[in-house]
Amino acid sequence: DVKVTQSSRYLVKRTGEKVFLECVQDMDHENMFWYRQDPGLGLRLIYFSYDVKMKEKGDIPEGYSVSREKKERFSLILESASTNQTSMYLCASSFPGTGTDTQYFGPGTRLTVL
Amino acid sequence: RKEVEQDPGPFNVPEGATVAFNCTYSNSASQSFFWYRQDCRKEPKLLMSVYSSGNEDGRFTAQLNRASQYISLLIRDSKLSDSATYLCVVNRAGNQFYFGTGTSLTVIP
Numbered sequence: 001d002v003k004v005t006q007s008s009r010y011l012v013k014r015t016g017e018k019v020f021l022e023c024v025q026d027m028d029h030e031n032m033f034w035y036r037q038d039p040g041l042g043l044r045l046i047y048f049s050y051d052v053k054m055k056e057k058g059d060i061p062e063g064y065s066v067s068r069e070k071k072e073r074f075s076l077i078l079e080s081a082s083t084n085q086t087s088m089y090l091c092a093s094s095f096p097g098t099g100t101d102t103q104y105f106g107p108g109t110r111l112t113v114l
Numbered sequence: 115r116k117e118v119e120q121d122p123g124p125f126n127v128p129e130g131a132t133v134a135f136n137c138t139y140s141n142s143a144s145q146s147f148f149w150y151r152q153d154c155r156k157e158p159k160l161l162m163s164v165y166s167s168g169n170e171d172g173r174f175t176a177q178l179n180r181a182s183q184y185i186s187l188l189i190r191d192s193k194l195s196d197s198a199t200y201l202c203v204v205n206r207a208g209n210q211f212y213f214g215t216g217t218s219l220t221v222i223p
Contacts, residue, residue, distance in 0.1 A: 042201070044213075058210070103158075107157050108157050
């Protein structure tokens with residue numbers, strides 16, 4: 001059974017803090033993704049990675065960075081958290097392929113920035 | 115224009131009813147199509163992939179119309195446990211997935 005875990009379910013941070021969100025998958029997937037989900041906007045892709053040390057910007061990368069030093073781990077970093085980054089953050093992983101592959105999601109981290 | 119558009123609902127239906135959701139996508143180069151289910155405060159989970167010829171999984175039937183660029187999900191004999199948000203997902207060549215905002219379904223006893 002595929003398992004994607006995220007370091008925290010709930011997180012409260014203050015404006016200006018540096019925030020690390022960790023994601024680990026145990027299925028040896030090449031692809032990993034970070035999304036944020038907001039009411040009325042759906043899931044929006046922040047960054048994705050298709051290999052170790054590789055990363056690609058998604059639709060809303062501003063204010064975020066990522067790190068993929070090991071295949072199983074993909075970190076999302078908020079360099080200086082702002083209130084508009086309060087959101088649900090979802091990590092996902094998948095095998096690469098022609099697009100028929102399934103994405104498996106972690107349970108999400110609900111981040112509140114005060 | 116959004117990549118994927120869905121009617122947000124909510125759809126409130128009685129148990130046993132049949133309900134259908136549609137979703138349109140804007141890019142004709144889209145290659146793969148999925149329906150995901152998301153329960154309240156939980157992560158999305160794959161419900162079913164959508165194939166060109168249409169496909170069925172128990173009470174769920176998915177259809178794809180490439181000419182009109184829409185996909186549909188039909189749920190027959192609705193159960194209380196079907197209450198959730200249903201996300202339409204589209205993938206173009208490459209690794210990017212595009213999600214609709216979801217359609218909310220509540221099945222009423």
